[in-house]
Amino acid sequence: GSCTNSSFMIMSAVASILKGNTVASGVSLLINPGSRQVYEMLSRKGLLSDMISAGARILECSCGPCIGMGGAPGTGNVSIRSYNRNFRGRSGNKDAFVYLASAVSCAVFAVKGEIVDPRLSGLSIQIPKEPRRYIINDNMIIKPKEHISPVEIVKGPNIKDVPVKEPLEDDIEAEVLLKVGDNITTDDIMPAGSQILPLRSNIPAISEYVFSNLDNTFSRRAKEKISSGGIIVGGENYGQGSSREHAAIAPMFLGVKAVIAKSFARIHRSNLINFGIMPLQFRRSEDYDMISQGDKVLIENVKELLKKDQIYIAKDITKDYTFELFSNLNDREKEIIIDGGLLPHIKKKIKTK
The missing domain is CATH 3.30.499.10 (Aconitase, domain 3)
Incomplete structure (x- = not known):
């Protein structure tokens, strides 16, 4: 069920x-x-x-x-x-x-x-007929008031404000905090379970568990590098599985600026964009093998190249070699990334009306 x-x-x-x-x-x-x-x-x-x-x-x-x-x-x-x-x-x-x-x-x-x-099995299995009509029960839907007025939002100690990312920088220069393989799931990125799920309203607390099943030092190391930010490197189909927004929100809170992968699962890619994390793909899949966890990577003129749909030239400063990346974002996704995510993007649009 x-x-x-x-x-x-x-x-x-x-x-x-x-x-x-x-x-x-x-x-x-x-x-x-x-x-x-x-x-x-x-x-x-x-x-x-x-x-x-x-x-x-x-x-x-x-x-x-x-x-x-x-x-x-x-x-x-x-x-x-x-x-x-x-x-x-x-x-x-x-x-x-x-x-x-x-x-x-x-x-x-x-x-x-x-x-x-x-x-x-010998058991009776009856395939039912489609009902002529289904129950529509909307008696618990709270209708909006005719006149909008300020409302106090009551928050308990486990409810924190949603973090919002700053607008996209011109250059991304950060350390590869983690390198993972193919088919990494959103469960790998942001585990669930009875211990963690109650923290969904508390991003600072739930971020302690990011990648904890793969590397229980990730959160600590990300916080140590939060001033410069971090990069995650993945293989094919990065982010498959549940459409878990916290698998993007929590890494963003920890300073992750970009995920570089061979390919992305569709829904997780959208979630990364919505929370201001650049989803970048290797133009040559062989470059995945060259980069290592701990390497420092520089991607210059990100904003300008994004607007022009051009290839990004990334430099692995640690190993002194360059490799090419692409993002393949549509116009709306570009605007969202540049503004720092969907929330600041919507706020900006409301202000300009």
């Missing part, structure tokens, strides 16, 4: 499998309906009681066990989930074996207590 495979139609099929059956001994079945509306429809149709009677635990409509917020499997245990991520350690236990399957398959496995072909 949760954000994936949790619609009313899918949950109805799951309920048909569980109806009149019991979850096998030694199996824990957790179900996350996708929304309050799905939850309410399951209840009205009597399907929720079929799930509960079978021994399933009904969880909040939230981002929960998928990111280690409850439901963490035991050490060495197997967990089969219909979520969309199973990166190592994401479940809350690095030593668990987490696999992905359809919600229907998960329900069959839960009843049988083993992995079987759902088609040969």
Whole structure:
């Protein structure tokens, strides 16, 4: 369930499998309906009681066990989930074996207590018909007031102001704080879990955990270089996985000015831009092998070259060689980067109206 495979139609099929059956001994079945509306429809149709009677635990409509917020499997245990991520350690236990399957398959496995072909399980699997209409429940939406007036924002001790980056500098001269390989996930960059997620409203606190699973010295070293800033070097598909904004916000807070990679995952690339971090790509992938963690890199005339869509000539000062980079940003993305990110960009546009 949760954000994936949790619609009313899918949950109805799951309920048909569980109806009149019991979850096998030694199996824990957790179900996350996708929304309050799905939850309410399951209840009205009597399907929720079929799930509960079978021994399933009904969880909040939230981002929960998928990111280690409850439901963490035991050490060495197997967990089969219909979520969309199973990166190592994401479940809350690095030593668990987490696999992905359809919600229907998960329900069959839960009843049988083993992995079987759902088609040969002997269980009744009913594919429901699309409802003529879905519940629309908007009674908890707070309507805006007709007349705008100043509002006091009440903040507890764990709620800090969102940090805002300064406008793009003409030159970027910084140390490579970390060099990582291919397919680095947003979980690698900004881990989740029950210890870290409660800090999402406190960027200074959550930034202590940036890259902590890969290098627990990163945050400390970044702070030591914060006056000059830092650079991260990555391989192919840097930033794959969850669209976790904190994987861009927290590095920005720690002074990261640019990420140089062979290629970027699309959503994370957008998040980097929105928080003022330059997403730069190697023009020649072989140059990735030349650069090392700890090298000092200089990229001159960044702002001017960005405006003209020209190639950046970067110099590895430590090794005394040059290499070429490109950014491939559209006009709006260029404006956002130059202004220091989306928040200062919007603020600037409002002021000029």
